[in-house]
Amino acid sequence: MASLRRDLVTGNRIFAHHGILDAYGHLSVRDPEHADRFIMSRARAPELVTEDDLMTFDLEGQQMTRDARSPYQERFIHAAIYEARPEVQAIVHCHTPSILPFSVIDVPLRAMYHMAGPIGVEVPVWDIAEEFGSETNMLVINMAQGRSLARTLGGNRMALMRGHGGVLAGNDVPEVVRAGVYMDINARALTAAHLMSGGKVHLLSDAEVRARIPAPGTQPGREWEAWCAQVGRSR
Numbered sequence: 698m699a700s701l702r703r704d705l706v707t708g709n710r711i712f713a714h715h716g717i718l719d720a721y722g723h724l725s726v727r728d729p730e731h732a733d734r735f736i737m738s739r740a741r742a743p744e745l746v747t748e749d750d751l752m753t754f755d756l757e758g759q760q761m762t763r764d765a766r767s768p769y770q771e772r773f774i775h776a777a778i779y780e781a782r783p784e785v786q787a788i789v790h791c792h793t794p795s796i797l798p799f800s801v802i803d804v805p806l807r808a809m810y811h812m813a814g815p816i817g818v819e820v821p822v823w824d825i826a827e828e829f830g831s832e833t834n835m836l837v838i839n840m841a842q843g844r845s846l847a848r849t850l851g852g853n854r855m856a857l858m859r860g861h862g863g864v865l866a867g868n869d870v871p872e873v874v875r876a877g878v879y880m881d882i883n884a885r886a887l888t889a890a891h892l893m894s895g896g897k898v899h900l901l902s903d904a905e906v907r908a909r910i911p912a913p914g915t916q917p918g919r920e921w922e923a924w925c926a927q928v929g930r931s932r
């Protein structure tokens with residue numbers, strides 16, 4: 698549990714360092730001792746998160762202990778995905794600039810190079826307006842909205858949220874951090890490839906994507922050690 702909490706703080710710092718998360722967005726991990734709970738920071742910019750900021754929530758997004766500090770408003774994203782997907786152990790919700798265009802145009806976000814395989818074969822787009830109308834504030838602020846998003850995610854690794862950002866679900870904190878960093882590089886490279894080619898882009902095949910998704914329990918690669926060092930954290 699101590700290493701899990703340390704990884705969660707480190708993952709927040711790495712995501713901030715790489716510009717995947719700015720002052721908004723959040724990373725969570727399922728509680729290994731209570732599968733019906735998850736852990737995430739209080740509402741704080743990811744680059745400032747410490748272990749003292751971590752809070753535990755149930756799968757309705759309710760805090761397990763009374764606490765005067767504010768939780769993230771969009772914690773229901775995490776609660777609903779952990780509820781729907783028992784195998785998912787870590788989740789990031791982000792507003793990364795590079796993925797935003799793919800949430801509002803007909804060009805799908807897909808893996809165009811090997812490191813981005815962990816975004817999965819398909820990245821569906823969830824539009825909050827489809828179920829909740831065109832007068833929401835765009836945020837996922839209750840379980841009904843979280844469950845709607847989780848339904849669109851389905852069995853995929855990643856979903857985009859129209860005009861908002863995305864969500865990426867994976868095996869553990871280092872694995873989701875790795876997938877998130879390469880998701881961003883992939884989105885930027887894919888945008889460039891589209892612009893350079895007029896849309897004639899050779900994407901990875903479905904089998905090539907699947908071959909790049911790490912099995913649960915896979916040890917972090919050399920990037921984790923390097924990224925920990927970049928943010929001044931021991932691995």
Ligand SMILES: [Zn+2]
Nearest residue numbers: 771790861862
């Ligand atoms: Zn958001």
